[in-house]
Amino acid sequence: MASKAVDFLDVINGLTRKRVEAMRASARAPGMIKAIEQRNSEGYLALIAEYKRASPSGVIRLDIDPWTYFNAVGQYATGFSILTEPIYFLGSPIFIKIALSYGKPILYKDFVISREQVMDARELGASSVLLIKRLLGDSLWELADYAIKQGLEPLIEVDNEKDALDVINTNPNVMLGINSRDLNDLSISLGRALSIIRVVRGRANIIIAESGIKGVEDALKLANEGANAVLVGTALMRNMNLSRELSEVRVH
């Protein structure tokens, strides 16, 4: 039994040293928009890999530590999306600090409703912050402008055509996140995402399709419709090798 305790202590000591090192990181992640544009100019769809341990539907995976995930998907992903929401998604800000050492753009993925959270994203060194239009309503653009002033690139998320058009008519330069998951009933419809992309393509600067992307077939459909990037969480957490195939999807 003693040897078991010693093994665990060795493991946790090593992991804790790495975590403390990450806590001391003061780097800032590079810009997300530029990285996506660069990937597209090379002829490929950009992959944003999300570190997502759980969701309101339940636990996804707890046996993959952030280093294992970022090591596996980092060589293929254009950027990372990192959950910091601790209750339903088992996220944490420390995952952003850990990701900084990979030198890739980072999206602070949370239910941001306040300037404090925008400042949190900035202080952690994130590139971008998620702002959900349906959650923020009239306070969306005040918070988006504040984020931009803090040097962050907002990703404004919508799940319907009307909101998508509102966003690009107000500021076509922000990243537009099209969520195929209806955040009210959590239903997924790739068809809905495709029809929204069809309405805004050519008028939005960057379109990031989010949610329910199971593999290359889904990514291809979204790329062919006009998405610049796909944001994938569950499918990658379950099969990190998918990152290579997803990184080889072409855009036109």
Ligand SMILES: O=P(O)(O)OC[C@@H](O)[C@@H](O)c1c[nH]c2ccccc12
């Ligand atoms: O696990 P999926 O189906 O690949 O979805 C990833 C991402 O789109 C999803 O986690 C998400 C999209 N918008 C959000 C807002 C808050 C929390 C999470 C999300």
